[in-house]
Amino acid sequence: MSVDVKRLTIHQIADDLAAGKYSCVELAQFYLERIQQVEPLVHAFCKYDGKDLLRKAAEADARRAAGKQLSPYDGILLGMKDNISVKGQSCSCASQTLLGYNPPFNATLVTCLESKGFIPFGRMNMDEFAMGSTTRSSVYGPTSNPWGLEYFPGGSSGGSAAAVGAAELPAAIGSDTGGSIRQPAAFCGVYGLKPTYGRVSRYGIAAMASSLDQGGPLTRDVIDAAILLESMSGFDPLDAMTLHDSLTGLADAVKNTDAGFLKGLRVGLVKEYMNWSELEPACRKAVENAVELLKSHGAEIIEVDLPTTLLATQAYFAIMMAEASTNLERIDGIRYGSQEPGKRLNDIYLNSRGKFGENTKLRLLAGTLIITKQCYQDYFVNAQKVRTRLVQEFREIFKKCDILLTPTSPTMPGRKDAPPSLKFQADFYGVDCNLAANCAISVPAEITDDGMPVGIQFIAAPKKDEFLLKMVRAYELCRPLKEFIPNL
């Protein structure tokens, strides 16, 4: 039999497997065929191992036959961004400096997903060390946007987003330090969830900026986002910042939400976001149309102020680069990764770290500079004070509203062949949530006349992940456009 993988979701697959419509091995074959067909165009993977997938799928089938499946999702494949450690698979962070590195352990999120039977399959392309928003700085070469191959897919989780958008995978996991799940999700017509900081363990995700990093799913609908978040969240002794409460029952709660959830909902519109000069018309229009839709279903729209956001991108870059520069000190060519020759130890350090890409070098240099005595107070500490102010302003906002509606990205995706530029503005709607630990999700809202998808972002206060996903489920049920499938 044949199945239209373009329309498959995790929960649909779970139903199909339970009904015996196809086996896990057949499911794997459907996707391997799809990959063979479109991967030469999209290039979403750094690497994948089809034989390993088929072997693990056969094991899942055997468990099902014996009535011992690990969960309804046993045997479903997932992509892993190339900065997430999976034992036995390479993990290079798309960097030449880490080529050949095979982590001797699983990230905690991988262990959680494997305990439910999910199969980590494929290393998804990304910007080198998750620094960037185009997936063009990878040592494996750039990824294309499945909706228009001449455009980039966003980043840094661009491979994860493009593969799900192109239906090469039912879902994938990414990481988000300043919008790196949400922005590529918007560009590729999929859902991208950045959970509350601490919801998903960071253990085994190559650290970039530890006070901002968070793992999360990229999916084809919000129920799948809930399934994956429920499966991979929870307290982890190996990450002291993880939250203590569990999200058991999340997926069912989201599935059982209806459009009535929107009645009386207080939806905030941030004036500074909507009035920003860099916001392109298509991205603004998607938010405005969503406002009208939410209003027509009984939501109340409230305008709110977030003045500190105008300094937040600067604060984000100062903090992110400073933390990244210290985290990436570990890349030295001695204990793991690729070593460049040098007469003395220092030469090895300089030469091996000299193999970082230009974009990474720039950020590590700026980060190093920011924490020198000369700059520490003026840049780093002041950035942390801006962060405090931003957290306080969000706290006030969430007394007045339940949820915020914003653009995900100020712009539509750019062309792959455009010269790289230092565009800090790309992160404007992303970074605030990482600085303030909010949970946020990008949701496909519209398709432009040019055939490109537009995402909008919903933001909730820290720890309100369940509320956020229920609200998005209600929106999804009302949204006029039901399918986001590229012509590929």
Add this chain to the structure above:
Amino acid sequence: MEQARRFDIRHVAKLAMIGLSPEEEKKLQGELDAIMEFMEPLTRVNMPNVEPTIRPFSDGNAWREDDPQVLFSREDMLANAPYTEDDEYIKVPQVLAEEGMMQ
């Protein structure tokens, strides 16, 4: 108008232990200047009574028993090192400048 601050890329690259070619030095100096100029508004932040935020959110401290645990074997830990010796050590070249000379 206040003169923009200049930062010497060679000095920063030395601190960051990142090797740069002369061409890269030239190119990245311009980009470093641009990135520092972008962040320059932070230097004018005047929030004397605001505490800096190090962690955005916390569920309280995470305590555990002070028991040492072995997560990885020596073999696992050495498996990724480019050069090892006797399956016991990571091999590196000469560290000191010359024999007997402490620098």
